[in-house]
Amino acid sequence: MSSALPEPWPGDVAPVRPKPTVGFPRAPLALAVPAGDEDMAARLIAAFQPIGPCLVLLFGTPALGLPQLGRELGAALGPACRIVGCSSAGEIGPQGYCKESVVALAFPAESFRAGICILRDQAQVPVSDWMAKLRRFHAGFRPDPRRSSFGILLPDALARQEDVLVATLDAAIPGLPVIGGSAAEGMRFLPTCQMVDGEAHPGAAVFMLIETDLAVAEVSFAHFRPTDRRAVVTAADPHNRIIWELNAEPAAQEYARLTGIALNALTTTEFARHPLLLRTGRRHHVRAIRAMTPDGGLQLLSGIEAGNILTLGHAVDMTQGFADAMDALPRPPLMVLGFDCILRRIALERAGMTERMSELLARYRVVGFNTYGEQHSGMHVNQTFVGMALMPPEVG
Structure with a gap:
């Protein structure tokens, strides 16, 4: 069982952390910026440049101009930093649930390495093409067996092909833990947005392979x-x-x-x-x-x-079950990348429990977005929270 958790992240900006000791891997840095902030790009650049990220994830809505924001961040952070994002039905920032915002997550290059594979024409289900492309991508990435690896999947929900997509991924790269969230657009089921390095890819699924010095553990909970x-x-x-x-x-x-x-x-x-x-x-x-x-x-x-x-x-009790799932982790998480079904959030709002769940999300350092569907363990599911916990490496 885990020990006492560190203090929650303060404010609506980045968490305050002491300077890491020499050789200790750094966790990602997260911010939630309101949609109306005209200095959004400048705020993100100022926060992320000092840590030298290899990857920045952006979760928001198409109206917030994710491709343009991606281009601005890419120009400032340089070609060594990949920018990936998708639209959402709601966001999860350092203080828990938020709306009409962009949540940004930067992975420092000193602790992470990332590769990106764009699976196009999702609605056409080109399984053979996906399989070959994923295998070439994985072989070219050459994961270091001494480090932890996991995958992140951001598919277009409206293509309705997540089930075959995750099965293909599981077959192409067996043994790799993969979590994902289907890109959303509020509750209107309008066209979603997937963005890579400032360019929109309608109808595609974006797959990322992440390697890190931190320990990782998959978390899932359906109430x-x-x-x-x-x-x-x-x-x-x-x-x-x-x-x-x-x-x-x-x-x-x-x-x-x-x-x-x-x-x-x-x-x-x-x-x-x-x-x-x-x-x-x-x-x-x-x-x-x-x-x-x-x-x-x-x-x-x-x-x-x-x-x-x-x-x-x-x-059953959504908040207690979520806390139990998090407490079952072997060590307190430095951060949890989380994908949470929008139907869970709606149920919490109607039950008057949003504030309580936001407190728990902040306590366990969850950052992510509300989805139209979730992927984990080779399955596409609904009304489920799935996450990847990033934890301090084991001693020795």
């Missing part, structure tokens, strides 16, 4: 437990992620029966409170419901196929 109510998907549209029938009945009608909620009372809130779970191996993964279609189907945020057996989920 649901399976009930004894199950249903078989008897008709579906896998491409559009729609269930037409459950137990040979109209999908929305059968879901209403399973939940005990009237059909005309099904809302986004009720869907978020009672998700469908798909069991893979020993774990249940959330298959969140986005909406009911006009003809009584259920549109999901993850892949679905006829023959899948789904279990109705029951919500």
